[in-house]
Amino acid sequence: xxxxxxxRVTTYALLALFVFMVAVPLFWMxxxxxxxxxxxxxxxxxxxxxxxxQHFVRxxxxxxxxxxxxxxxxxxxxxxxxxxxxxxxxxxxxxxYKYRGREWIGRFILFKYxxxxxxxxxxxxxxxxxxxxxxxxxxxxxxYLSFTVPFCTWMLMGxxxxxxxxxxxxxMASSRRPSSRSPWPGTSSSWRWSSPPTRPR
Amino acid sequence: MTVPIKLxxxxxxxxxxxxxxxxxxxxxxxxxTILYFLGQRFVVQGLAAGSVKG
Numbered sequence: 001x002x003x004x005x006x007x008r009v010t011t012y013a014l015l016a017l018f019v020f021m022v023a024v025p026l027f028w029m030x031x032x033x034x035x036x037x038x039x040x041x042x043x044x045x046x047x048x049x050x051x052x053x054q055h056f057v058r059x060x061x062x063x064x065x066x067x068x069x070x071x072x073x074x075x076x077x078x079x080x081x082x083x084x085x086x087x088x089x090x091x092x093x094x095x096x097y098k099y100r101g102r103e104w105i106g107r108f109i110l111f112k113y114x115x116x117x118x119x120x121x122x123x124x125x126x127x128x129x130x131x132x133x134x135x136x137x138x139x140x141x142x143x144y145l146s147f148t149v150p151f152c153t154w155m156l157m158g159x160x161x162x163x164x165x166x167x168x169x170x171x172m173a174s175s176r177r178p179s180s181r182s183p184w185p186g187t188s189s190s191w192r193w194s195s196p197p198t199r200p201r
Numbered sequence: 202m203t204v205p206i207k208l209x210x211x212x213x214x215x216x217x218x219x220x221x222x223x224x225x226x227x228x229x230x231x232x233x234t235i236l237y238f239l240g241q242r243f244v245v246q247g248l249a250a251g252s253v254k255g
Contacts, residue, residue, distance in 0.1 A: 065204070
């Protein structure tokens with residue numbers, strides 16, 4: 001069913017506005033990078049009159065920006081990898097296993113998530129200096145982990161809750177080899193059966 | 202030093218060397234763009250799954 005014309009026109013007008021708001025800064029960024037200094041500072045143009053890559057060459061050769069991009073990339077990759085592993089196991093254990101203080105661990109993760117980030121900067125700085133990690137990339141990875149792990153754990157807890165435990169019970173009941181039944185109720189097999197639905201397909 | 206720190210250190214006082222700043226910004230977005238196009242399928246899927254689950 002098609003909506004009336006007025007609604008469609010309004011929708012597309014709003015979308016066009018959003019595209020404009022996103023695209024103009026990008027356009028400005030790229031054109032400014034390609035302009036010569038004369039075009040930038042003396043007489044203004046929207047499109048560069050003589051597109052040049054001199055700024056790119058300078059920023060790579062003199063300022064060595066590729067090193068910085070590599071650093072950013074390394075920090076982001078390590079943080080992501082560690083976050084996925086740690087928070088997947090943490091969320092799974094909080095949702096599926098019964099042990100003392102389980103609810104409170106979940107609640108503290110929510111508290112960390114609600115706490116304003118700006119409040120943590122001073123104490124985080126003190127901790128990083130006390131660990132002797134000042135001015136290193138490792139300290140940045142650790143700091144990011146303290147933000148990302150609670151968030152991802154909270155998100156994954158919701159997701160693991162939505163997977164029926166019957167899946168694991170079925171796996172435990174129908175496992176043929178008794179050796180694959182672990183001493184604790186379903187430690188290995190429950191992880192093996194409940195983690196695949198969370199993977200991207 | 203990571204990219205944001207480097208770019209803000211390229212501003213000296215009130216002197217903005219716009220050409221090089223913007224060239225740096227463009228270069229810094231390249232890896233992100235490549236990663237996004239590699240994983241675009243999963244981003245769309247995740248958005249759909251997230252919107253269903255709430």
